[in-house]
Amino acid sequence: MKKYIYILFVSLIVFSCKTDKKANQKLNIVTTTSMITDLVKNVAGDEVNVQGLMGSGVDPHLYKASEGDVSKLSGADIIFYNGLHLEGKLVEIFEKMRNIKTVALSDAIDEKTLIGSEYFASNYDPHIWFNTEYWIQITQFVADKLSEALPEKKDLFQANSAKYIVELKALQTTLKSTIETLPKDKRILVTAHDAFNYFGKAYGFQVRGLQGISTATEAGVQDVQNLSAFIIENKIKAIFIESSVPKRTIEALQAAVNSKDHNVDIGGSLYSDALGTPGTPEGTYIGMFKYNVNTIVNALK
Incomplete structure (x- = not known):
């Protein structure tokens, strides 16, 4: 009604x-x-x-x-x-x-x-x-x-x-010039939700998101365990939170990985479904994209 x-x-x-x-x-x-x-x-x-x-x-x-x-x-x-x-x-x-x-x-x-x-x-x-x-x-x-x-x-x-x-x-x-400084075997991007598949396809990254494509779906314990095993198997150095998604899910993933004697850092916060603060470089599409790529590359090197 x-x-x-x-x-x-x-x-x-x-x-x-x-x-x-x-x-x-x-x-x-x-x-x-x-x-x-x-x-x-x-x-x-x-x-x-x-x-x-x-x-x-x-x-x-x-x-x-x-x-x-x-x-x-x-x-x-x-x-x-x-x-x-x-x-x-x-x-x-x-x-x-x-x-x-x-x-x-x-x-x-x-x-x-x-x-x-x-x-x-x-x-x-x-x-x-x-x-x-x-x-x-x-x-x-x-x-x-x-x-x-x-x-x-x-x-x-x-x-x-x-x-x-x-x-x-x-x-x-x-973007291409920056990404070329990152070895191909290190181009694995793990984020809070699966927002970066088009980016991955364009620039040769394997992409994994904890929550799937929509943040309306909650990540379960099994999702965390499966992704933590993937991170350890591939010796991934860093995972990323997103500005529009609560960071607790990635923090839970980090804790799960670290509990298995593999250290993984939170490489920074990426802009996924929204730009940054108006008036800043990240508040524009171009500035957002440059920031994201620099953050990803620097954390995964």
């Missing part, structure tokens, strides 16, 4: 908040994750109002919209979200907003190239931002969608996206 009352509440807010816009009023864009917010701002510049729902350290797998979020969403002209059920708890709200354009960034990617997952609702791993080639495709996709919404600003959006794509390609070169 509460579910239907909530959906009715959302529908009423959407209906009541949509008013006629003045001709000179900027488009209101709402984004879900901080990675998407950063991308849209790079492409749109100051030509639209961009509001992100999820900030630093927020886990999109478990995120629930507040009344304030519903108000933001209902006042949006376009909502950009990841798709592939990353924001699973927001899907019902999006479905009720039939008079608002919603854009799933995952629609820019050929499904045949995605990493499959029988454990996730979409049957695909949703952590697509960790493939920089995907992010380049998505940047152009966002520019095209904004150009459709504001044709008079098309040249600006396309120029901004072209500039940002150059920066993303430079990032690829930097």
Whole structure:
């Protein structure tokens, strides 16, 4: 019953908040994750109002919209979200907003190239931002969608996206150069949850996550024991916590490994499902990626 009352509440807010816009009023864009917010701002510049729902350290797998979020969403002209059920708890709200354009960034990617997952609702791993080639495709996709919404600003959006794509390609070169300093037999990445499979596929890392692809699934005792055995067998030096996932799971894994006379360090905190603090290098997609790779390589050397 509460579910239907909530959906009715959302529908009423959407209906009541949509008013006629003045001709000179900027488009209101709402984004879900901080990675998407950063991308849209790079492409749109100051030509639209961009509001992100999820900030630093927020886990999109478990995120629930507040009344304030519903108000933001209902006042949006376009909502950009990841798709592939990353924001699973927001899907019902999006479905009720039939008079608002919603854009799933995952629609820019050929499904045949995605990493499959029988454990996730979409049957695909949703952590697509960790493939920089995907992010380049998505940047152009966002520019095209904004150009459709504001044709008079098309040249600006396309120029901004072209500039940002150059920066993303430079990032690829930097990442590859840093990773090449790490011997191939040491490229085994163990983290709190399985967010780094696209990264692993792109850069030759074997990836293991304690919680699986979604943080909604809890790690059990057997998961900890199995992964600790894997760490010992492969003589892994360091494992990593994540900024958007409680560190207790990795600390439990470290304790299990150390109890078997194999020392494993916590190599640092990685940004997985959210960027760092706004205003810092890690608060941008490019800065986040550089930080992650430097942290991984330095800890595993």
